[in-house]
Amino acid sequence: MCLGIPGKVLDVRREDGLLMATVQFGGITKQACLEHVPEARPGDYVVVHVGFALSRIDEAEAHRIFDLLAEMKALDELEAPDREVP
Amino acid sequence: MKYLDEYRDGPAAKALIAAIDKAATRPWVIMEVCGGQTHTIVRYGLDQVLPKHLELVHGPGCPVCVTPLEMIDRAHAVAARPEVVFCSFGDMLRVPGSRGDLLGLRARGADVRVVYSPLDAVKLAEANPSRQVVFFAIGFETTAPANAMAVWMARQKGLQNFSVLVSHVLVPPALTAILGAEDNRVQAFLGPGHVCAVMGISEYEPITAKHRVPIVISGFEPLDLLDGILHAVRQLEAGEAKVENAYARAVRADGNPASRALVEQVFEVCDRAWRGVGTIPRSGYRLRDELRAFDAERRFEVEGVRAQESPLCISGEVLRGLKRPADCPAFGRQCTPETPLGATMVSSEGACAAYHAYGRHLDARAAERR
Numbered sequence: 001m002c003l004g005i006p007g008k009v010l011d012v013r014r015e016d017g018l019l020m021a022t023v024q025f026g027g028i029t030k031q032a033c034l035e036h037v038p039e040a041r042p043g044d045y046v047v048v049h050v051g052f053a054l055s056r057i058d059e060a061e062a063h064r065i066f067d068l069l070a071e072m073k074a075l076d077e078l079e080a081p082d083r084e085v086p
Numbered sequence: 087m088k089y090l091d092e093y094r095d096g097p098a099a100k101a102l103i104a105a106i107d108k109a110a111t112r113p114w115v116i117m118e119v120c121g122g123q124t125h126t127i128v129r130y131g132l133d134q135v136l137p138k139h140l141e142l143v144h145g146p147g148c149p150v151c152v153t154p155l156e157m158i159d160r161a162h163a164v165a166a167r168p169e170v171v172f173c174s175f176g177d178m179l180r181v182p183g184s185r186g187d188l189l190g191l192r193a194r195g196a197d198v199r200v201v202y203s204p205l206d207a208v209k210l211a212e213a214n215p216s217r218q219v220v221f222f223a224i225g226f227e228t229t230a231p232a233n234a235m236a237v238w239m240a241r242q243k244g245l246q247n248f249s250v251l252v253s254h255v256l257v258p259p260a261l262t263a264i265l266g267a268e269d270n271r272v273q274a275f276l277g278p279g280h281v282c283a284v285m286g287i288s289e290y291e292p293i294t295a296k297h298r299v300p301i302v303i304s305g306f307e308p309l310d311l312l313d314g315i316l317h318a319v320r321q322l323e324a325g326e327a328k329v330e331n332a333y334a335r336a337v338r339a340d341g342n343p344a345s346r347a348l349v350e351q352v353f354e355v356c357d358r359a360w361r362g363v364g365t366i367p368r369s370g371y372r373l374r375d376e377l378r379a380f381d382a383e384r385r386f387e388v389e390g391v392r393a394q395e396s397p398l399c400i401s402g403e404v405l406r407g408l409k410r411p412a413d414c415p416a417f418g419r420q421c422t423p424e425t426p427l428g429a430t431m432v433s434s435e436g437a438c439a440a441y442h443a444y445g446r447h448l449d450a451r452a453a454e455r456r
């Protein structure tokens with residue numbers, strides 16, 4: 001239920017006293033309240049939970065794990081275990 | 087980047103699993119706190135590809151599961167009233183109370199509606215001034231800002247026909263309760279990513295310090311969880327116990343200050359009963375006194391409704407990581423997602439429901455036959 005889904009902000013406007021955005025999640029768009037992530041601009045990704053944006057996704061941080069993986073790959077010649085990842 | 091599929095990449099997962107394999111030299115028990123994390127672990131079979139001596143146990147972080155039976159019964163009492171439009175998140179409709187679920191109540195004519203957002207319930211109240219609109223405000227800290235905003239907006243608009251039935255719970259007191267139990271087995275936590283997106287990570291520091299357990303704030307995709315497990319194992323192996331943020335793309339150290347401020351304006355900390363677990367001191371929110379006009383329990387006088395939990399279900403032990411779903415004789419038999427007996431089978435995020443959805447009850451049967 002704490003499901004927070006990353007979506008792309010398409011537009012931002014003030015509506016009924018609240019900062020609102022149209023947010024695209026894959027193929028569908030939904031309205032989300034942007035009141036607590038006012039810095040988000042069209043094109044940014046935000047984590048939305050029950051129609052409410054909780055945070056803006058930090059692009060640099062989002063790449064960290066892939067940088068780490070690349071580093072791991074470069075550093076050691078670890079053999080992957082021969083178990084399959086489903 | 088769309089921040090979703092990238093974190094489900096097979097080769098990257100393999101590399102992380104290899105790193106975990108290398109790092110884990112001893113047996114460890116790690117609990118993932120959130121139901122959403124449990125769901126991903128079981129769905130992608132992460133528990134089945136990790137080293138055998140690493141045990142993942144599933145935590146209490148499913149608000150639908152832990153909402154106490156008597157709150158469900160109070161919801162029924164309110165929703166059954168003819169003047170009421172009862173609004174809830176969809177997952178709550180199938181949760182069995184003492185006399186069936188809200189879906190059954192709707193079939194008998196009650197006006198029970200699913201809303202996507204609490205703000206939609208406020209709109210419903212505005213559009214239906216002759217009806218009493220009640221929103222079932224459940225959830226962890228993640229949901230608190232949206233629920234607080236709904237109450238705040240209702241007050242702003244001077245709505246007399248909007249109220250909330252509050253059953254909010256908090257993660258840190260639950261972790262403390264788990265660690266404080268005599269039979270605790272948990273040695274590290276994968277912390278609740280979206281809870282921390284709101285609250286920040288500082289409130290976990292006293293827990294790591296006092297109980298000497300690593301807490302790694304983790305996300306919800308397969309790579310997020312494997313990364314979280316790798317961090318936790320490295321800490322455990324090194325004898326460290328600190329809070330690490332492995333979900334920094336969504337979680338800032340101080341969370342979302344605007345959300346925290348609003349939550350504090352609307353809610354105050356109180357004792358809460360957790361379904362299957364019992365009452366945990368200072369483990370939830372209720373409306374602040376000055377907003378009690380929006381309290382549905384008061385408005386409809388259902389504070390006295392009490393309920394008795396079924397003794398058959400072991401969900402309390404599952405929620406505390408002491409037992410696994412397949413340890414329950416009713417799992418997959420009397421208790422299924424269609425006819426749930428207890429907390430962890432009712433929500434799709436509950437550990438029992440996740441095991442059932444991905445066929446683990448069939449594994450258990452096959453094992454029995456052998």
